[in-house]
Amino acid sequence: MNQLPPTADVVVIGGGVIGLTIARSLALRGVRDVLLVERARLGAEASSAAAGMLAPQAEADEADDLFSLCCQSRDMYPTFAAALREETGIDSELDRTGTLYLAFTDRDQTEIEHRYDWQVRAGLNVQKLEPTEARTLEPCISEGIRGALKFPNDIQVENRRLLSALIASNEKLGVRLMTGTTVESIRIHRGGTEGAETSRGFVSTGKIVVSGGAWxxxxxxxxxxxxxxxxxxxxxxxxxxxxxxxxxxxxxxIYNPRGYLVPRRDGRVLSGSTTEHAGFDKVVTATGVHSILSNALQISTRISDLPLVGVWAGLRPRAEDSLPVLGPCEEIRGLVFATGHYRNGILLAPITGELIAGAIVDNVVSLDLSAFSPDRFTGVGLNS
Ligand SMILES: Cc1cc2nc3c(=O)[nH]c(=O)nc-3n(C[C@H](O)[C@H](O)[C@H](O)COP(=O)(O)OP(=O)(O)OC[C@H]3O[C@@H](n4cnc5c(N)ncnc54)[C@H](O)[C@@H]3O)c2cc1C
Structure with a gap:
C-alpha cells in the first residue's frame, strides 16, 4: 500500500506480533476499515528476534495476574495457530513437546523445588524428574544436571512463521498495511481521539491502538x-x-535459570538471552554472546561442535512495573493501549488480540484488566 488513506475506522500503530494480532482480531470481528501503520517493515523488530517460547509455568514464581493472563493466552495457541493455518496455509510450527527446566547448582535446585511446590499446590501440571530421567528424555543434557522439572503444557511456536501467517491473514481479511510510515503524534479533540499525524500526512480516526513496542x-x-x-x-x-x-x-x-535452548523443526537451535539496558542499540556484543554460549554449554556440551549460524538482538518493550499496558485509556476516548509486553509478547498475542478487539468493537473488556490498565501510572509522561 503506497498512499495513506484519509480516514480509517481504527488505526493500529505498529506491525509487530501485537499490532498484527489486534488488527486481525478487529477484522475478524467485522471492523471493515482497519489501518495498520508500521514505521519500517512488518514483524522485523522484537517479534522476530524472540525465541517463541510459550512457557509461563517454567518462568513463574507465583500465581499472580500476569501468570494467569499468560496461561490463558498459552492455552489459546492451538486454536489460534490452527485458525491461521486454515486461513493462510502457513504452519506456525506450534510444538507441544513441552519444556524442561534444569538445575545445575544448589541454588538452582532450591529454585526448582520452590517452583514445583507452589505449582503442585495450585493444581498445575508439573513433573519432577531425576537426573537420569531427564537425560533419558533428552540425552543431550550435560552430566552435571542435579534435577529437573518438566512442564508438559509449556510449548513453543516458530515466531517468524507466526508473523508471516499473521501478515497473510491480515492481507486476506482486507486490513490495510501501511509500511515505511511513522505515526508521530495523536491528535486529541475535546477528550477524544481525532486522528494520527504520520510521516505521510494525517489520517482521521476515532480509535487508535498504541502497539509500537519499545518505541x-x-x-x-x-x-x-x-x-x-x-x-x-x-x-x-x-x-x-x-x-x-x-x-x-x-x-x-530446555531451560536453566540463566537461559535456554530452543530446538526448531528445521534443525536450528536457538539459545538466549541477555537482559540489558542499552537504549535503542541492537548490537550484538562479545560479552552477550559469551554469556549465552557458556550457559548453552552448561545445558548441553553437544552444542560445542555445531556451526554457529546467526546472532541477533531485539528490544523488549518494558513498562516501569514490567507488566503489560492493556486496554482503553480513561482520560481519552478512543485511545487504547497494547504495549509493554516485555518478555511475553509472543505468548500474550492471542489474548491481547481478543481483549483489545473486544474492548474496541463491543466496548467490553472480558477480563479484569485493572493490573494492566494504562491509567495505573503517575509521574513522568509517555513522551518523556
Ligand atoms: C531475544 C528475545 C527473546 C524473546 N523471547 C520471547 C519468547 O520466547 N516468548 C515470548 O512470548 N516473548 C519473547 N520475547 C518478547 C517479545 O519478543 C516481545 O514482547 C514482543 O515481540 C513485543 O511485540 P510488539 O509487537 O509489542 O513489539 P515489536 O515486535 O517490537 O513491534 C513493534 C512495531 O511497532 C513499530 N513502531 C513503533 N513505533 C511506531 C510508530 N510511531 N509508527 C509506526 N510504527 C511504529 C516498530 O517499527 C515495530 O515494528 C523476546 C524478546 C527478545 C528480544
Whole structure:
C-alpha cells in the first residue's frame, strides 16, 4: 500500500506480533476499515528476534495476574495457530513437546523445588524428574544436571512463521498495511481521539491502538491529562546453531535459570538471552554472546561442535512495573493501549488480540484488566 488513506475506522500503530494480532482480531470481528501503520517493515523488530517460547509455568514464581493472563493466552495457541493455518496455509510450527527446566547448582535446585511446590499446590501440571530421567528424555543434557522439572503444557511456536501467517491473514481479511510510515503524534479533540499525524500526512480516526513496542513512548500525545506511561527498551541477544545433518539435538525446550535452548523443526537451535539496558542499540556484543554460549554449554556440551549460524538482538518493550499496558485509556476516548509486553509478547498475542478487539468493537473488556490498565501510572509522561 503506497498512499495513506484519509480516514480509517481504527488505526493500529505498529506491525509487530501485537499490532498484527489486534488488527486481525478487529477484522475478524467485522471492523471493515482497519489501518495498520508500521514505521519500517512488518514483524522485523522484537517479534522476530524472540525465541517463541510459550512457557509461563517454567518462568513463574507465583500465581499472580500476569501468570494467569499468560496461561490463558498459552492455552489459546492451538486454536489460534490452527485458525491461521486454515486461513493462510502457513504452519506456525506450534510444538507441544513441552519444556524442561534444569538445575545445575544448589541454588538452582532450591529454585526448582520452590517452583514445583507452589505449582503442585495450585493444581498445575508439573513433573519432577531425576537426573537420569531427564537425560533419558533428552540425552543431550550435560552430566552435571542435579534435577529437573518438566512442564508438559509449556510449548513453543516458530515466531517468524507466526508473523508471516499473521501478515497473510491480515492481507486476506482486507486490513490495510501501511509500511515505511511513522505515526508521530495523536491528535486529541475535546477528550477524544481525532486522528494520527504520520510521516505521510494525517489520517482521521476515532480509535487508535498504541502497539509500537519499545518505541511506544515516542508517539506524542499533546494532552496534559494523559496517563503517564513510559516504555523502555530492554535488549536481548540471541545465538543460533545449525544441527541439520546430525540427529536432532533435542525435542523439548530446555531451560536453566540463566537461559535456554530452543530446538526448531528445521534443525536450528536457538539459545538466549541477555537482559540489558542499552537504549535503542541492537548490537550484538562479545560479552552477550559469551554469556549465552557458556550457559548453552552448561545445558548441553553437544552444542560445542555445531556451526554457529546467526546472532541477533531485539528490544523488549518494558513498562516501569514490567507488566503489560492493556486496554482503553480513561482520560481519552478512543485511545487504547497494547504495549509493554516485555518478555511475553509472543505468548500474550492471542489474548491481547481478543481483549483489545473486544474492548474496541463491543466496548467490553472480558477480563479484569485493572493490573494492566494504562491509567495505573503517575509521574513522568509517555513522551518523556
Ligand atoms: C531475544 C528475545 C527473546 C524473546 N523471547 C520471547 C519468547 O520466547 N516468548 C515470548 O512470548 N516473548 C519473547 N520475547 C518478547 C517479545 O519478543 C516481545 O514482547 C514482543 O515481540 C513485543 O511485540 P510488539 O509487537 O509489542 O513489539 P515489536 O515486535 O517490537 O513491534 C513493534 C512495531 O511497532 C513499530 N513502531 C513503533 N513505533 C511506531 C510508530 N510511531 N509508527 C509506526 N510504527 C511504529 C516498530 O517499527 C515495530 O515494528 C523476546 C524478546 C527478545 C528480544
Amino acid at each position: 511506544s513512548s515516542f508517539i506524542r500525545v499533546p494532552d496534559a491529562a494523559f496517563p503517564k506511561i513510559h516504555i523502555e527498551p530492554v535488549r536481548g541477544q540471541m545465538v543460533c546453531f545449525d544441527s541439520t545433518g546430525s540427529p536432532p539435538i533435542a525435542r523439548h525446550v
